[in-house]
Amino acid sequence: MSEVKVGIIGLGNMGTSHANQIFKGNVQGAVLTAVCDERPERVDWAYETFGSDVQVFSSLDDFFDNENIDAVIIATPHYDHPKLAIKAFESGLHVLSEKPAGVYTKNVRQMNEAAEKSGKVFSMMFNQRTNPLYQKVRELISSGELGEIKRTNWIITNWYRSQSYYDSGGWRATWAGEGGGVMINQSPHQLDLWQWTTGLMPTRVRAFSGFGKYHDIEVEDDVTAYVEYENGATGLFVTSTGEAPGTNRFEVAGDRGKLVVEDNKLTFWRLRQSEREFNREYKGGFGEPECWKIDIPVHGKSTEHIGILRNWVDAILHGADLLAPGEEGIKSLAISNAVYLSSWTDDWVDMPIDEDLYYDKLQEKIKESKYEKPEVEQVTLDVSGTH
Structure with a gap:
């Protein structure tokens, strides 16, 4: 793999920021290929911003059926993090989730089990x-x-x-x-x-x-x-x-x-x-x-969110050690x-x-x-x- 095709679920403040960073080429080795948001206004924003370079979805099923994705960034409300991560792992995708890992440890534990079973690279956005x-x-x-x-x-x-x-x-x-x-x-x-x-x-x-x-x-x-x-x-x-x-x-x-x-x-x-x-x-x-x-x-300076993005992509491409392993979110x-x-x-x-x-x-x-x-x-x- 020479590059990681990244899809993003959720285009709120953080999802939008991650999408812009990757789309602008600020994360070496990553290319933005798809975004998903159920809100019509964010769908319109994505089309206006990315044009035909990025596939835009409002349906999660369609998003996960897309074969042009290697890895997923989850930037949705808290409750959705574990179930979306589990779906991504079952689809054979690497995952980076926004914090917190979830709202309750019971389903976060299930997410961690799915991550281990998948063998995919799992990171948490602990940018601090x-x-x-x-x-x-x-x-x-x-x-x-x-x-x-x-x-x-x-x-x-x-x-x-x-x-x-x-x-x-x-x-x-x-x-x-x-x-x-x-x-x-x-x-x-x-x-x-x-x-x-x-x-x-x-x-x-x-x-x-x-x-x-x-x-x-x-x-x-x-x-x-x-x-x-x-x-x-x-x-x-x-x-x-x-x-x-x-x-x-x-x-x-x-x-x-x-x-x-x-x-x-x-x-x-x-x-x-x-x-x-x-x-x-x-x-x-x-x-x-x-x-x-x-x-x-x-x-040195804190590299914040982009530092975690780069570390995650480097781990996928080159096996780098994760600074914020997803399993530690629990x-x-x-x-x-x-x-x-x-x-x-x-x-x-x-x-x-x-x-x-x-x-x-x-x-x-x-x-x-x-x-x-x-x-x-x-x-x-x-x-x-x-x-």
């Missing part, structure tokens, strides 16, 4: 993994420079959203439309980085969520989650769309000091001696290990699901969670949701590039 800053955090932790982790804290409250934002679409901030609020919509990247940089997944979670606390919405806009890890470390994740000004501060404390990410800077308070070792040996009463404050140099979603389940039951939740219980609770929320997906008129198309 391309940021050299977070790559450096991961390196310092995985190399043992920080020592064993004791505590993780992430305050990510700079997601401020006004009521008019939520009022701009009936699907926004609804259980039926999005499957959640700030945890599933704004915070998936941080949840992914939280576990990716530290290498830790919680063993249990206790969370407190405010549903419609600051806005007239049915889902959560304020969350405080406490987690525990297998090694005895603890963690805290705080997020909200109702605070201004907000904060974005990630802190990891270990046996050899602490790392802090804030204002796009990485600071390492490095202990010259292990705290545990100092604690055993020091006999002077008051005292603590000598500490150096180091501003860690971070080189990790951040599992944390998110645990936070919801703990909030709904007002109790601790052990991980892995009871997926059937979570699914049942979510269905209850969906039934009570004010949003009902409207019927969309299908557009009759041929595959010749005209309509």
